[in-house]
Amino acid sequence: MNIGAIEAGGTKFVCGIGNEHGEIFEKISIPTRNPVETIKDVIAFFDGKEIDRMGIGSFGPIQVNRDQSDYGTILETPKTAWKYFPLLQTIKSYFPKDMPFEVDTDVNAAAFGELKWGAAKGLDSCVYFTVGTGIGAGAVIDGKIVHGLLHPEAGHMFVKRHPKDDFVGSCPYHGDCLEGLAAGTSMKERWGKAGVDIHNEEAWEMEAYYLAQTAINALLTYSPEKIIFGGGVLNHPGLIEKVREQFSKLLNGYIKKDEVIKNVENYIVLPGLGSEAGLKGSLALVL
Amino acid sequence: MNIGAIEAGGTKFVCGIGNEHGEIFEKISIPTRNPVETIKDVIAFFDGKEIDRMGIGSFGPIQVNRDQSDYGTILETPKTAWKYFPLLQTIKSYFPKDMPFEVDTDVNAAAFGELKWGAAKGLDSCVYFTVGTGIGAGAVIDGKIVHGLLHPEAGHMFVKRHPKDDFVGSCPYHGDCLEGLAAGTSMKERWGKAGVDIHNEEAWEMEAYYLAQTAINALLTYSPEKIIFGGGVLNHPGLIEKVREQFSKLLNGYIKKDEVIKNVENYIVLPGLGSEAGLKGSLALVL
Ligand SMILES: Nc1ncnc2c1ncn2[C@@H]1O[C@H](COP(=O)(O)OP(=O)(O)O)[C@@H](O)[C@H]1O
Ligand SMILES: Nc1ncnc2c1ncn2[C@@H]1O[C@H](COP(=O)(O)OP(=O)(O)O)[C@@H](O)[C@H]1O
Ligand SMILES: [Zn+2]
Ligand SMILES: [Zn+2]
The missing domain is CATH 3.30.420.40 (ATPase, nucleotide binding domain)
Structure with a gap:
């Protein structure tokens, strides 16, 4: 299985493709600018690559409750360009409708990764x-x-x-x-x-x-x-x-x-x- | 269903019988002394009463991990008489072998009770x-x-x-x-x-x-x-x-x-x- 991963940070977005064993095949680091420019580069990285699902660990605060309609949306943040930016919805729109996505904070993701493989x-x-x-x-x-x-x-x-x-x-x-x-x-x-x-x-x-x-x-x-x-x-x-x-x-x-x-x-x-x-x-x- | 409950505190043990809706039918307060005297009074309270299961919320530290052989045992505590006292095992020995028991700390129990009914x-x-x-x-x-x-x-x-x-x-x-x-x-x-x-x-x-x-x-x-x-x-x-x-x-x-x-x-x-x-x-x- 090919899995996409995005670590969305305030300084850089690291995008990668790996598998269910936590092996990363390729990755890229994109400087964080405003949402439009940044996401454009993110999408360009994944363009034409076959991935089956995608996990996103983002800077917060971000809505992490799947039951909420704004799941995956950045909440009120001093990074004004990103305030209320629908990170998940925007990225999702470039991929097949039924592709599974998960979003959490970058640090919760890191904790989870350490538990799984670290x-x-x-x-x-x-x-x-x-x-x-x-x-x-x-x-x-x-x-x-x-x-x-x-x-x-x-x-x-x-x-x-x-x-x-x-x-x-x-x-x-x-x-x-x-x-x-x-x-x-x-x-x-x-x-x-x-x-x-x-x-x-x-x-x-x-x-x-x-x-x-x-x-x-x-x-x-x-x-x-x-x-x-x-x-x-x-x-x-x-x-x-x-x-x-x-x-x-x-x-x-x-x-x-x-x-x-x-x-x-x-x-x-x-x-x-x-x-x-x-x-x-x-x-x-x-x- | 009749459910036994024990709130085991450093000052008093409160024992009660209630049902799955959180209604308490009767209860008693027993001053906490050494384990032998205290547990004797606890058992006397439940003696002859029909109960189907029992929950215990105890002062800590106490082993709360069900997978450990010392589940329900008081751990190292300044209350020296109670140190390493097998609270659950001792109480359990007075009841039918297959009766379900659960143990947690008194404060975890209180939090859980507040979530359920409070x-x-x-x-x-x-x-x-x-x-x-x-x-x-x-x-x-x-x-x-x-x-x-x-x-x-x-x-x-x-x-x-x-x-x-x-x-x-x-x-x-x-x-x-x-x-x-x-x-x-x-x-x-x-x-x-x-x-x-x-x-x-x-x-x-x-x-x-x-x-x-x-x-x-x-x-x-x-x-x-x-x-x-x-x-x-x-x-x-x-x-x-x-x-x-x-x-x-x-x-x-x-x-x-x-x-x-x-x-x-x-x-x-x-x-x-x-x-x-x-x-x-x-x-x-x-x-
Ligand atoms: N060798 C080091 N010793 C002490 N502090 C360091 C060292 N390297 C980086 N730092 C500090 O770490 C901070 C940057 O942390 P980092 O985790 O790399 O970035 P960010 O938090 O922006 O993602 C800076 O404050 C920097 O001064
Ligand atoms: N009306 C009150 N105002 C302020 N403190 C109180 C009052 N009533 C009790 N306390 C304090 O609460 C503490 C006892 O708390 P309690 O929860 O009843 O007992 P324990 O912690 O021993 O189970 C004592 O320190 C007592 O001084
Ligand atoms: Zn602060
Ligand atoms: Zn302290």
Whole structure:
């Protein structure tokens, strides 16, 4: 079976074709501009290629409830050109009427891909955080992607402030929510340079302190079997180890499960699918 | 059908008999002592009564995974007499071998009961927080109670500190986690008297600030259709209104759903089943 996959991000749309084993045969990266230009390139990529179905993992907020008439429509977003853009309907219109489509958020798709073929393979639950320009979160519980009123937006949860941190926070909505304190943008504003150029030990201790709380709050709410951290900021060498260390310290033995206490290096991990988690997860949506 | 229900709490065990419509015919409250004395009274209550099945909602941590051999056993707990007590196996041994039993946490049961017959009736998801001596949390997503590695323990999540709060926090594990800052015990330590005697406006603003973040973090992780606050502390007149107010202020329009923005008084609510949420929820577990 040939399966189309689109990872629709704010910076780029990655389109690919693969199969039910999560193998990707070919892919392309398209810079995100306005919907018309972007979708034109997306359609051009798929033009003339035989695909049987298609999964789409998109930036949010997006309607993920299949029972709603606006399923697959981008909701209210600061990306004004994309506000209320019917992403699914537009793409669907270029393909046979009965071709199966599935849409979810890019991070829910990544979580699902990791569960299917990556770091959480064989498990029933995992949470996936991407720490990049912003912070996104996806979750799978009992084998199913978490939806409800909307979809997880746990990048904006509140956490406690590091005692040495007096940065006001960069989130336009909340100031010092998690994203406002720990996303790439926040690090840049606090330390005056991009993540890759920050070599100050204190900065990374602080970052680990926030991501450790992220993992703890995820553990205490979702109770997942695996917590995965991806995104550009996790490229910093040693960060994931620091997160585990602070996680154990802050959690302080409260959840008495070997997975969490004795085996934290297998509990808090980097993505098994690396940068392809989003694309492969989008593909997995439609299996 | 006659259904037995046990709400096994740290202070009292409430036992009842009811039916599949959530009607309770009779119930009894038994003070919690050591397992032997307590279970003796529980069994005495059910003795000679015809019941077809039984649901148990227990204080945690407890094994809620049916596939594990220790299903229904209390895990490591500060209540030392109960540590590793096989609650389900012990109770089960007094009933016919093929009688169906189900066990979950008291708060997961309460959430499930509220979904079935209470404040979240007709919905697919809800989160239930009980703010009493401690803070407990239960969650239902997509009609199913949340389990994974264990069960939710969201009472201990981290939140940001109120700018005027310099209380160190009362949680023996975490100091200033949510429970350490906002449970009844914490209020008592911070203000020097029990919740019912605190009439200081600032105390209740602070409490609302923490419970509002609780609701926000729940919304951003689980994306539930309803958030329910129960427990003794919520008896304080006007508290739930203050929580809604601070919720809207702190969330600052980030989740653009009418349910949350325009209709918050129907989104953050008191239990529909009042103090019977736990017992009725325990009953509902086994339907
Ligand atoms: N080696 C690195 N160390 C620390 N931060 C990094 C590193 N590489 C990239 N980043 C940060 O990651 C962020 C970009 O994340 P990325 O996931 O690639 O993009 P986006 O979130 O826009 O999709 C930027 O804030 C950048 O500074
Ligand atoms: N009217 C009230 N106003 C504020 N706090 C109250 C009120 N009634 C009870 N409380 C507080 O609620 C807590 C007990 O909660 P409860 O849910 O009844 O018990 P538990 O958590 O032990 O099961 C105590 O800390 C008590 O001070
Ligand atoms: Zn925010
Ligand atoms: Zn705690």
